[in-house]
Amino acid sequence: MRHIAIIGSGPAGYYSAEAAQKQWGDDVRIDMFDMLPVPYGLIRFGVAPDHQSIKGVTRRYEKVALSENVRFVGNVAVGRDVSIGELRQLYDAVILATGAPHDRKLGIPGEELGNIFGSAEFVGWYNGYPPSANLDPDLSGRHAVVIGMGNVALDVARILAKTEAEFEGSDIVSHALEALKAAKFQTITILGRRGPHQIMMTPKELGELANLERASPRVDRDDLPDEGEDLLLEPGLRKSVTHLRSFAAIPESVHADKPIEIHFDMFASPKSFSGDGKVQHIEVERTEVAQGRAVGTGDTYRIPADLVVSCIGYRSSPVPDVPFDDRAGRFANDEGRILPGIYCVGWARRGPSGTIGTNRPDGYSVVEKISEDIASGALGRIGKRGREGFDELAQARNLDVVTFQDWKKIEEAEEAAARAGSPREKFVDIEAMIRAAN
Structure with missing residues (x-):
């Protein structure tokens, strides 16, 4: 035996x-x-x-x-x-x-500020994982930032954007549902160091963003490569990039009709966080992709962030x-x-x-x-x-x-x-x- x-x-x-x-x-x-x-x-x-x-x-x-x-x-x-x-x-x-x-750390200045979470603990919070049940994130701000270009980042952005009715049939725990019902977000930024052809998002999960009741996805046309280059991609990634192209084509009137915008900010690498006790801004460096890797250009800008969830991997x-x-x-x-x-x-x-x-x-x-x-x-x-x-x-x-x-x-x-x-x-x-x- x-x-x-x-x-x-x-x-x-x-x-x-x-x-x-x-x-x-x-x-x-x-x-x-x-x-x-x-x-x-x-x-x-x-x-x-x-x-x-x-x-x-x-x-x-x-x-x-x-x-x-x-x-x-x-x-x-x-x-x-x-x-x-x-x-x-x-x-x-x-x-x-x-x-x-356990979450992989970003390893950048200001990461110890309040209301910055890794995806393991944040997902654990709304999924009822006992060690994360008392996380108590502050969802009262207007701007959420999700760092990462994989399906976990999509999950977090989608959960933050959904209405109570859209959770019908889910097993989200009650403490998280109550907190999300009171959330005040106007923008949810998905921040990624590389571009559309390097995302790790699958078509099904990406396509769900187009069907949210109160949120619309936005992609900058300038971030998209020539459409002919999509032919070189494997079929799944090609479908995902097709979704991104459809998001870029959404009319402004549709964005105006929905109170939450999910903005894909690509070619963008977070460099530091700032705020008074809690995070308020992220310093971001514009990147370009060279041989598949994100390389900083030295061009920096700042985006507002009242909540940050980092979805960059686990340990x-x-x-x-x-x-x-x-x-x-x-x-x-x-x-x-x-x-x-x-x-x-x-x-x-x-x-x-x-x-x-x-x-x-x-x-x-x-x-x-x-x-x-x-x-x-x-x-x-x-x-x-x-x-x-x-x-x-x-x-x-x-x-x-x-x-x-x-x-x-x-x-x-x-x-x-x-x-x-x-x-x-x-x-x-x-x-x-x-x-x-x-």
Whole structure:
């Protein structure tokens, strides 16, 4: 019998568990650990609350979770409740699927000013992530700036622009919905260092901006390259750039009829923030693209900013006694192998790139490597104590472990508490989750 510990219960973790089941069938036991009492990681706390169709993938994960040889071990933090070394002694292989929950810093002057947030904490705030639930951003200003040219930047801009009615069917948490209802924004600037041909925005998400009730997207025609150059782009990016061209063609009368403007400010690199306690302005340098990179021109200007959300990427959390690549913000690894018996997968392996589906081949790949290492003898004796040994440790340390069946009780309570038109009202307090589970 093989015993596998997976740290993290997001997409990368569940695809790894699924792969292990297909690789070894009934001859494997998988324990999936999460520091929170609830599973699904990025799906629950990262996917935009108004993108419920994407969250439907949890049905696939639930099928894996309810298998007899897979167990969810919630409310157990590696490094706090149990160490990697202890897990390595108990399990034949340990897979780190912890994602990348921390924001990459811009590293420019004034970043410590109030009302400047990274996207991980801001998205966590409106998605009910417990560590971010008390963020309390000030949304009373007129000008919001979102830094970044990827889908997360689009999500943040869209959430800031939506009316209460447009959140129908979403699972945005109530505290965020109430704050957004009172927001006074007139402009939402999406600030990017490069141009239209370098954006990382997908067509579906970009196209949503054209259908907002009270906001219209604006693109400066001068920022668009010659239309013939679009033919050199891969099809998805070409569709996205077509959306940008359609935004540039929106008549002024349409902009005038909507109270919020979402302005794409491209070829623009933030250099510093200024303000009295809270951010009020951003100093920006105009750029040009040379060999795919943004190069400053020395031409600077200032834009108003009462709220700033930086969406420039994420970093994994280091784990004691596990080699970490601080520059890349992920675990130091060789195609998923970290140390004998310790592996990583998903964003913890490759950094924050790819889609949710990208984690599936990643999970299958790491399980293949574990199988190879077992066959070669690189992992030593196989058949350690696994969950039996962990259960003894948990009992000795009085850990309050939350099972998948407990999670289903939490889920039922969230669904019962949902406001009209919403699928659930998420708990944002861990103690409340555990009370519901019990």
